[in-house]
Amino acid sequence: MRRNSWFETVAEAQRRAEKHLPSTVYGALVAGSERGLTIDDNLAAFGELGFAPRVVGHHAERDLSTTVMGVETALPVLISPTGVQAVHPDGEVAVARAAANRGVIMGLSSFASKPVEEVTETNPDTFFQLYWSGTRDTMVQRMDRARAAGAKGLIVTLDWSFSHGRDWGSPAIPEKIDLKTMVRLTPNVVTRPRWLWKFAKSGRIPDLTVPNLKPSDGGPAPTFFGAYHEWMQTTPPTWNDVRWLREEWGGPFLLKGVSRVDDAKRAVDAGVTALSVSNHGGNNLDTTPASIRFLPSIVEAVGADVEVLLDGGIRRGGDMAKALALGARAVMIGRAYLWGLAANGQAGVENVLDILRGGLDSAVLGLGRASVHELSPEDLVIPPGFTRTLGAGKDTTPPAAFQNRASHAWPTVPPKPLVLVPIGSTEQHGPHLPLETDSVIARAVAERAAKALPGPALVAPILPYSASGEHAHFPGTVSIGHEALHSVLVEMVRSLSLWAGSVVFVNGHGGNAASLRTAVSQMREEGHDVAWTGCGVPGSDAHAGRTETSLMMHLAPEDVSMDAAVAGDTRPLATLMPDLIAQGVRAISPSGVLGDPTGASAEEGRGLLDLMVSLTVRRMSAGITDSRGHLVEPEKSPSAVESKVAN
Numbered sequence: 001m002r003r004n005s006w007f008e009t010v011a012e013a014q015r016r017a018e019k020h021l022p023s024t025v026y027g028a029l030v031a032g033s034e035r036g037l038t039i040d041d042n043l044a045a046f047g048e049l050g051f052a053p054r055v056v057g058h059h060a061e062r063d064l065s066t067t068v069m070g071v072e073t074a075l076p077v078l079i080s081p082t083g084v085q086a087v088h089p090d091g092e093v094a095v096a097r098a099a100a101n102r103g104v105i106m107g108l109s110s111f112a113s114k115p116v117e118e119v120t121e122t123n124p125d126t127f128f129q130l131y132w133s134g135t136r137d138t139m140v141q142r143m144d145r146a147r148a149a150g151a152k153g154l155i156v157t158l159d160w161s162f163s164h165g166r167d168w169g170s171p172a173i174p175e176k177i178d179l180k181t182m183v184r185l186t187p188n189v190v191t192r193p194r195w196l197w198k199f200a201k202s203g204r205i206p207d208l209t210v211p212n213l214k215p216s217d218g219g220p221a222p223t224f225f226g227a228y229h230e231w232m233q234t235t236p237p238t239w240n241d242v243r244w245l246r247e248e249w250g251g252p253f254l255l256k257g258v259s260r261v262d263d264a265k266r267a268v269d270a271g272v273t274a275l276s277v278s279n280h281g282g283n284n285l286d287t288t289p290a291s292i293r294f295l296p297s298i299v300e301a302v303g304a305d306v307e308v309l310l311d312g313g314i315r316r317g318g319d320m321a322k323a324l325a326l327g328a329r330a331v332m333i334g335r336a337y338l339w340g341l342a343a344n345g346q347a348g349v350e351n352v353l354d355i356l357r358g359g360l361d362s363a364v365l366g367l368g369r370a371s372v373h374e375l376s377p378e379d380l381v382i383p384p385g386f387t388r389t390l391g392a393g394k395d396t397t398p399p400a401a402f403q404n405r406a407s408h409a410w411p412t413v414p415p416k417p418l419v420l421v422p423i424g425s426t427e428q429h430g431p432h433l434p435l436e437t438d439s440v441i442a443r444a445v446a447e448r449a450a451k452a453l454p455g456p457a458l459v460a461p462i463l464p465y466s467a468s469g470e471h472a473h474f475p476g477t478v479s480i481g482h483e484a485l486h487s488v489l490v491e492m493v494r495s496l497s498l499w500a501g502s503v504v505f506v507n508g509h510g511g512n513a514a515s516l517r518t519a520v521s522q523m524r525e526e527g528h529d530v531a532w533t534g535c536g537v538p539g540s541d542a543h544a545g546r547t548e549t550s551l552m553m554h555l556a557p558e559d560v561s562m563d564a565a566v567a568g569d570t571r572p573l574a575t576l577m578p579d580l581i582a583q584g585v586r587a588i589s590p591s592g593v594l595g596d597p598t599g600a601s602a603e604e605g606r607g608l609l610d611l612m613v614s615l616t617v618r619r620m621s622a623g624i625t626d627s628r629g630h631l632v633e634p635e636k637s638p639s640a641v642e643s644k645v646a647n
């Protein structure tokens with residue numbers, strides 16, 4: 001009896017691929033560089049993330065569809081480009097057909113075994129992938145050909161450093177597979193008669209040429225290794241080259257392979273439409289952490305500007321749900337569909353896409369969401385320390401460079417810029433929020449305001465220590481007191497004024513207001529162009545309550561422990577103030593919370609942050625201050641009461 005070719009999970013597809021394929025071919029699919037630690041982490045990281053399911057209020061119908069770079073897809077998954085050499089005689093055409101049948105976008109590698117024209121004919125929703133390889137002329141020819149074939153987007157892959165040593169032994173890949181090689185590989189091949197039979201039936205032997213790199217003068221297509229050689233000989237690209245590629249292509253443009261926030265920002269500056277957070281499926285520099293760990297920081301930095309995708313380690317629909325919850329617009333899959341292809345051709349790829357659809361739908365259902373767009377970090381249990389942030393100029397790094405679009409070396413600082421200096425605190429924020437809560441909020445407001453303001457605006461490294469005397473008896477609090485803070489602010493302004501046009505302190509901690517008033521008014525009397533503003537919004541509660549908790553759930557969800565959140569004293573700040581001044585926070589609220597964090601949400605935090613930023617931008621644009629340099633709302637007179645600042 002014929003064995004049921006349907007499989008239940010991607011793990012089973014992998015087992016069948018291993019059985020079907022010669023070990024050399026299977027080895028090339030599972031490959032990860034060096035010790036394979038990155039590829040392991042790509043998988044393990046999804047296991048570290050948990051779900052936070054709901055039990056009532058589930059939606060009878062769920063919408064899993066989205067668009068990627070303007071192209072509709074029934075599922076938020078793309079076929080990631082891979083050189084599908086020798087896995088199946090129909091190669092990428094079988095994959096493209098499966099993707100078309102499931103309404104999914106096909107990514108075609110320039111190292112693929114099938115011509116782009118055949119693939120776009122099969123699946124019109126195809127993105128063509130290019131490496132920075134060859135001369136500019138050859139790259140233009142390749143892009144022209146893909147465009148003429150109807151490719152709807154270009155994927156440019158930049159995360160490859162020719163790091164191919166593998167401790168477990170790289171499989172030997174022949175220059176080309178002809179009959180002679182087949183004979184040489186016989187011991188390997190004869191143990192996989194079904195694989196050989198598929199090729200024999202198709203009347204072809206596995207092909208290791210790359211038709212999409214065929215020269216336009218009619219010469220033969222290079223072999224896989226010829227193409228690889230050309231790529232290795234090409235001088236690596238600069239950001240200007242990326243911009244040039246994007247302009248030459250002129251359509252939707254996805255940059256694949258980003259891990260760092262600074263690279264993501266430069267990609268945005270280069271005009272990309274989308275980027276994929278990726279480590280090439282563990283095939284670039286081994287020990288690079290899993291791509292999912294970088295996703296939140298990159299979404300936070302550029303998610304409002306471009307579409308952010310993720311690839312690496314997706315094996316289940318639940319993995320997709322986790323990536324989407326952390327802000328990915330869609331994911332890309334590599335090995336999962338290759339194993340499906342090896343196990344059962346086109347039907348095997350369809351089987352894999354169905355598995356992913358089923359798993360994603362279950363997750364969306366169980367999380368009580370109606371669509372993939374509603375997934376959010378709140379749906380996940382994110383263990384402390386899960387995420388990694390690279391190249392963000394975090395305030396834990398030495399304050400050597402300005403944190404702005406690019407990390408500025410001094411000659412690149414624009415003349416007489418406006419400098420925003422965020423001021424935070426290091427103080428207890430209840431049992432559920434981190435000590436740096438005020439710093440995270442102040443920096444986020446300053447960075448977003450700097451982007452929104454016209455003209456050059458730089459964000460200076462944050463001042464993380466300030467006046468937190470009222471929280472002094474809680475472990476973790478570090479306060480330098482008003483006197484020291486006053487001196488720091490004065491000296492900062494004197495130093496900044498040597499080259500800055502103007503200085504605005506963006507304060508995230510209400511306890512700093514007294515020092516800011518005295519220091520800023522002293523500096524204005526000395527003739528410096530300086531002002532300050534707070535991050536308050538009307539109606540916010542006092543400390544570690546709903547306002548700050550919502551903001552942190554939006555900005556740094558991995559650092560919020562909602563399990564530990566408790567309500568504190570909920571009286572308004574004005575009522576609490578005399579007791580606070582006389583006795584400190586601990587006497588009034590043993591937990592350190594003033595307010596009630598329990599109803600907080602990331603959604604609310606996003607709205608609050610937007611409001612904070614727009615109020616800050618409005619105040620800064622109007623430039624009206626009270627007599628001590630505190631920026632006030634434009635409609636209020638300069639003598640108006642100072643606005644409330646967040647704690």
Ligand SMILES: Cc1cc2nc3c(=O)[nH]c(=O)nc-3n(C[C@H](O)[C@H](O)[C@H](O)COP(=O)(O)O)c2cc1C
Pocket residue numbers: 028029030031042080081082083109110111112129157256278279280281282311312313314332333334335336
């Ligand atoms: C065998 C193989 C070949 C690949 N070839 C390419 C390629 O030609 N172009 C490219 O951009 N990425 C290539 N990749 C990387 C994938 O597009 C994708 O980033 C990676 O496979 C995602 O990880 P996953 O396999 O865990 O899903 C390849 C990956 C594998 C496993």
